[in-house]
Amino acid sequence: MKPQRIATGLAVAAIAAAPLLLGDFPLALLTYVGLSAIVALGLVLLTGKAGLSSFGQAAFVGIGAYVSAIVSTQAGISPWLTLPLSLAASGVCALLGALVMVRLSGHYLSLATIAFGAAMFFLFGGLDITGGQSGLSGIPALTAFGVSFTQAVPGYVFVWTALLALLWMLDNLLDSRSGRAIRALKEHEAMAEAMGIDTSAAKTWVFVIACVMAGFVGWFYAHFQRFVNPSPFSLNQGIDDVFMAVLGGAELLWGAVAGALIVTLARPLL
């Protein structure tokens, strides 16, 4: 067996063993690590693989969270039914964003996403429907077969299963023909174009995938916390997300997990 496979197997075993060994508080903390890791994973795909940068991912988490929070609270429907809405909302916003994004390059792109992150944060805080700065409370919890995912163990299992599934899917994606096209975007855009790859379409897809992943995190977050306000979706969080992706090594998918772990665990110490 390749050493890489053994390392992956050990990591998965450690993740699976954690609920048996750890108490509620560490598990809750690890649930947040998992959520951050999914956002950071999207950024690894964007920054590390496709060479695009986004400081606005926290805003997409916010879109996912607010859409589900508003619809499930006001229409009184199950969070499972609002999941497609959250994913669609973040995906459509990403598509619109991508129209602008594929035309921007280098630091212009970074600055545009910084501005977007700042603008969305103030929008969340300014609208009536999002409850302004005081936010929305009383959001229904996510439940299945009588188990509430707001509890430590089910929450942990849900988030880390999703994370591992996404890691597996992205690994397969990057290994495919479109994956090679995505990896070519970073340093060999001209070559990719010469090979007949529609680089604008590839960039759009990468961005949409990363943002839908962020929207998924937002959806879960809203029903895990059962309360949302603008502060976790601020520009600073967006910057933190980038650090997570860069700190764990922006080239590696598992780096997102390592980065999220380091940043989330180190924050209380600072």
Place this chain on the structure above:
Amino acid sequence: MNAFVAAFLAQDGVSNGAIYCLMALALVLVFAVTRIIFVPQGDFLSYAALSFVSLRAGHVPGTAGLLLFLAALAVAIELGRAARGERGGIGRRVLRIAAAPLVLSGIAMLRPHMNLPVLGDVVLTVALVAAMGPLLYRIVYRPLARANTLVLLIVAMALHLVMLGMGLYFFGPEGVRADPLIDASFLVGGVPIAAQSLVILGSCAALVVALYAVAERSLAGKALRAAAINPVGARLMGISAELAGESAFLVAGLIGGVSGILIASVTTLYYDSGFLLGLKGFVAAILGGLASFPLAGVGAFGLGLLESYASFYASAFKETIVFSLIIPILLWRSLATKRR
């Protein structure tokens, strides 16, 4: 809205615009010379405001300790380089790094025992913050001189977070507000004009003229411009890129210091308030493509006015409007750059 309200909002917009203009000026200069998108510019502003208020209150400002810490770090790096072989003139090099910070921190620490006029505190604050600029360049950016813009930006983000943390550590979480430099107001055509607005506008104009004069007339200014316009050519002519970078950061610190003092009496500032003001400076700077000083200036005043009228019509959305504005501008700049 009647004419009275309009005039009042215009006054507010213009004085905010002047602050954004100063921020934008510093950002354009730093970007032109070093290719760094200098996110922590706003932190200079917070540091200056907080230092000024604590100096006025007769305390030793946190900036004094911070400056000593940075100087010690820079000296340590310089000694490390000497240990690895670059021995030539190490004494002189260390002296050049440490002299100004030592003197300034010394004065700041003796300040509680002195009776300084307001102007003395203004000068001391500006000097303390300005001295930080070149040190930050030496410590953080000199080893990265050849990195690409994106890496420099991410490092700038990290530096901003570090400066934010140091700001919290050295100044605490309390908000501060200074007394106006000139506390007066008078009526012009029935509209009250605060003297502080004129002080802000006047200082901004004076600083712009002074910078223009230095850049056009002095040898150091010409060298800086050369480094900005054509880095390779400038190096061939014997202009040190490092020196140019340090000078740009010195000017950025100077501008941050002045604008911090100016705005401290207009609004309550916290250790983290500078970032948002810096970001608005960016919006203005980007209007000028991060290259044109006059366009950035126009953008800054336009932004100040837009924000001020937006706060009247849709106060909940004023920040959203201001920051959304940047995206069409960037799109236009990006397309315009590519066509060339």
